[in-house]
Amino acid sequence: MNRAPITAKGAELLSAELLRLKTEVRPQIIQDISTAREHGDLKENAEYHAAREQQSFTEGRIQELESVLSSGQIIDVQSLNVQGRVVFGAKVELEDLETEEIVIYQIVGDIEADIKLNKIAVSSPIARALIGKEEGDVAVVKAPSGLREYEIIAATYTD
Incomplete structure (x- = not known):
């Protein structure tokens, strides 16, 4: 496997971003989806679709960060x-x-x-x-x- 290089400072910043996405952003999106569902018909519910799109983007970024941090080669x-x-x-x-x-x-x-x-x-x-x-x-x-x-x-x- 080709291990992508990353600076120690970069790894620190990416870890902080990952933590923020998991502990702040993800719970907020879940709340936004729940609130949007309460508005009824999901086919024409712009808030619901926007929240789902944000959820997809956020989950993709979480996976990318986890992959980089677990397989990257941290160079001091x-x-x-x-x-x-x-x-x-x-x-x-x-x-x-x-x-x-x-x-x-x-x-x-x-x-x-x-x-x-x-x-x-x-x-x-x-x-x-x-x-x-x-x-x-x-x-x-x-x-x-x-x-x-x-x-x-x-x-x-x-x-």
């Missing part, structure tokens, strides 16, 4: 001894050599990825281009707009 980024090399879990400070823009990304498991938080999936093109490189190296990334070059300014290993 801080315990890695890689000295400036870019590895899974690293926060990488990059300079776009064309625009001179500085960005910082953390390379995380696919389920943890959130570009709004500058967390990129280990399977993404930019992460694949960065992994194994060292501070000072230039990584070439195939982007939709063409090739982009990023200089690795720093790699740190804190969650």
Whole structure:
């Protein structure tokens, strides 16, 4: 079985989400379904159908989180001894050599990825281009707009 990597911090956040879904969201949906049933005819009951749809989504997310947490490989980024090399879990400070823009990304498991938080999936093109490189190296990334070059300014290993 292929064990998906996940950071220790990511596992902690996913566990908290799972607990919230099971102890807060699921009971609320059950209550919403019960209340909607009291309104009568279920065929034309929008509240009932919305609650059932939310229940389906929530149960799917619970199953996904349980699967990831039970089969994922939790990697403690801080315990890695890689000295400036870019590895899974690293926060990488990059300079776009064309625009001179500085960005910082953390390379995380696919389920943890959130570009709004500058967390990129280990399977993404930019992460694949960065992994194994060292501070000072230039990584070439195939982007939709063409090739982009990023200089690795720093790699740190804190969650």
